[in-house]
Amino acid sequence: MRMVLPLVLLLGCPSPEDDKPVDTDGDGLFDGQEADLGTDPGSEDSDLDGLHDGEEVDLGTDPLAEDTDEDGYWDAWEITEETDPTDADSVIYEGGWPYNPNKDALEDPGFGGTAGEGEMLPRFVYVDQFGQEVDIYDFAGQGKPVVIDLSGVWCYWCNELAKLAEGKRSALAGYGFDDLDALIESEQFYFVTVLDADVSGRKIDEAEIVEWYEEYPNPYIPVLADKQQELAGWIQPYGYPTLLMVDENMEVTVFDNQDYTAVLTSIVDEFGE
Secondary structure (H helix, E strand, O other), X not given: OOOXXXXXXXXXXXXXXXXXXXXXXXXXXXXXXXXXXXXXXXXXXXXXXXXXHHHHHHHOOOOOOOOOOOOOOOHHHHHHHOOOOOOOOOOOOOOOOOOOOOHHHOOOOOOOOOOOOXXXXXXXXXXXXXXXXXXXXXXOOOOOOEEEEEEOOOOHHHHHHHXXXXXXOOOOOOOOOOOHHHHHHXXXXXXXXXXXXXXXXXXXXXXXXXXHHHHOOXXXXXXXXXXXXXXXXXXXXXOOOEEEEXXXXXXXXXXXXXXXXXXXHHHHHHHOO
């Protein structure tokens, strides 16, 4: 009589290795866990935010969202800057300024040169109206140009420019730049004011930056304190205010040392209706 062997004998006993959970992408989560979470078992970083899915689970962030708390800063950036990616009130910049995780790849020329079209803006880091240090290279790589406004509290036309940017009545009205406030608010470019002198012409301090912002509270404009007047040394301004425009690579594209309105004209021509 022919003997029929049990299937288990024909196939052999399953190896203990076959029972172990599999982590195909090596992100610290087993494929079964990824199925439950809805993440991609074939990608270590499902949301492409710079954190592995397993890291996100450990941190309490959402592995399917690059910005868990929706505060404008990616989870990985917040980890780097030691803010809380799960708390919308814990941000890299209180003012909401942009952040460039790749800024260290830009080669800082330093302040030894002189401003001019085609030259690269030095990497300055100054305190803003909220008391935070702001790295100007965080504005690089955002796909937008940056206007740098070098001004002094003492300067009449600097104040009139600030009024214009605020949408207030200004002596600069009627010269073709009346929509400056609306253009700044459109966020097609960044507008950064750097103050380097107080009302008496002495070096600025952080208290004056706060006072300037209280006088001209434009939420779209970082106001930075250049306490060592480094930028003026690089620009060598003919007068105040002095404006220049740089592209997203921090290279100067528009600059006239004797006519700050050249930048305003460029803004209106490029971004105005």
